[in-house]
Amino acid sequence: MSANPEASTNSSMDGLKWGLVFILLGGAVVGNYMLADLSVALRVAGVIVLIAVALVVAAQTSKGQTAVAFAKESRTEVRKVVWPTRQEAVQTTLIVFAVTAIMALLLWGLDAILVRVVAFITGVGS
Incomplete structure (x- = not known):
């Protein structure tokens, strides 16, 4: 049994969030093919929106928060470069x-x- 009950809750929620991310990305791909009769601009906009939503959901997971923190730290380090x-x-x-x-x-x-x-x-x- 885990000493931290919040860790098990986060991991189960992370699994659901990652599942949602994959569903959104799969929906972007399938929707792009299924809606081939729509204009390219609309399909591109739809794919971009779905990818953005998937990124936001992924950023809410523990791995996503770690990646966002790493990106912020990297940006700080790049500013220090001569x-x-x-x-x-x-x-x-x-x-x-x-x-x-x-x-x-x-x-x-x-x-x-x-x-x-x-x-x-x-x-x-x-």
């Missing part, structure tokens, strides 16, 4: 391109040498 200036970003990009080109040339040369060595050892090719 983003590079445009000049720093351009310089870093150019350095990456230069190093990539140099490595590509080195690997191409190494490949050419190894192909010739293997051809010499096996006697295949000239």
Whole structure:
């Protein structure tokens, strides 16, 4: 028996909420196909509304509340990031391109040498 009676109530309610979420999402998919004779704009609006309602219901579950809290904390952390200036970003990009080109040339040369060595050892090719 659980020491916290509220935990068992939440888990059973969470199951119902998740069931409702899946029913709403399934209804969005099935409704989109069943109502193919309606205009695309109406069907898109209906799907968006059903997805939004499903997200709101999912946010009411314990997992949903954890995800919302994580998103809020992530947003706070992103605000703390020191983003590079445009000049720093351009310089870093150019350095990456230069190093990539140099490595590509080195690997191409190494490949050419190894192909010739293997051809010499096996006697295949000239």
